[in-house]
Amino acid sequence: MDSLYKEVVDATADYLGPSADRFVSRQIVGHLGKSPEKLKNRDLNILIKWIKPAIALLTDDTEAVDNYISSLKSLSKKKRK
């Protein structure tokens, strides 16, 4: 089963490459206080709130940041088992 965490990492990898896993897991542990595999839809809003400025620091492309955040927001709307 594909976890939400894996989907977030896959979406992030388009922008951060191999660092995506480390970046996303640190954000989840730091801001949500839970292990990455336990990420749920309802956590995404808080995660997105903090991921946006963090990833904005690491890339020069504001359009890419907005596109990335949109892709994360669409993950939060996806129904899961």
Added chain:
Amino acid sequence: MPVNTDKSTISKLKKELSIAHRDLKKASTLFSSIGEAVIVTDEYGRIERVNSLTEKILGYSSNEMIGQRFFNIVKAVNEDGTLIPEIDRPITKAFLKGSAVFERLYYLTKYNSMVPVDTNVSPIIFNNKPSGAIEVFRDLTDEYIKEKIQSEFISLASHQLRTPLSSINTYSQMLSQGYAGKLTSKQLSFVSVIEKATSRMNDLIHTLLNVTRIEAGNITVNVKSIDIDNLCDEIVGSLEYLALERGISIKYTNDSITSVESDPVLLREVLSNFLTNAIKYTPRGGRVTLRVEANDRVVFSVKDNGYGIPEQSKNYVFSKFYRANNAVKNDVTGTGIGLYLAKEIAERLEGDIWFKSEINKGSTFYFSLPLIGSAEKQGKFTLEIPN
């Protein structure tokens, strides 16, 4: 939506606009008046605002910085000049942590020179959302120069003062052992005076250098699990000769606690200092007791039935170079640095130090540590123990 253009509304709006302009100007003045360098970034990590100190330290004008990506302007390196990855920078960590991050590192100026800085950076939370960051940093160049001078002085003093003393010590020992021929008893007594003076000089250099290291504010605290009985027995053993010479009995008691996490070198320095003072300032036939107790803290105490401390001297006991009148009278060799050093060490170990004393009845000096012990600290120096 129709706009209300009656005179009173326009007047009210003009007044509010004027207040808003005034507040904006005041905020701008406050920002420019901050005595540290400040950089504000927006939610996209672009520099939104800087003050004049930032321009001065980094060498860029505000026009060159504003609108640029933070990491394109503010490059950070390690002491060896290697670039610190963006993901490891304090501002990235601040967004990860959700609160302020404090670090020391080096920034590269526009002209590629390295500036040591003390920086703290926090996310700006607006409407419950991080909307940027504010970084405040300070140029540490002057402090680094001062530390370098202190460090060089310590190395120089350590070597330059000790080398001739070492020669004096070696040759006086060779004389007393007959390497230059058998000495008369008078000559031997003269050599003995030289040896004692050399030993005192060595102790003084050791203490002064330790004080300099402590005052540089950068002593390493190497935390280890200390067997308290072993340490205290060792310290008492090393001072037995002094106690015997002065006809003082030393006792050690501990029925509370077997070990504590702290720096054994620093702890030894404090307890040795307490015990040496107790022995020196107690008349012949007196008693000195080293006790260890534990309830909510580990408390080391050294009690004597000696001369005590005069009331007028009590506020100065831990001051550098201070010696009470009766101390000077009873021991001409003291330096007035030992208790000052003990107090500085106590602070570094996160302990407390205090005393009780009554003139002609004696004193008790206390040093306590938290039950969990001291925290490990990385510094530029370690204290020396005398040979």
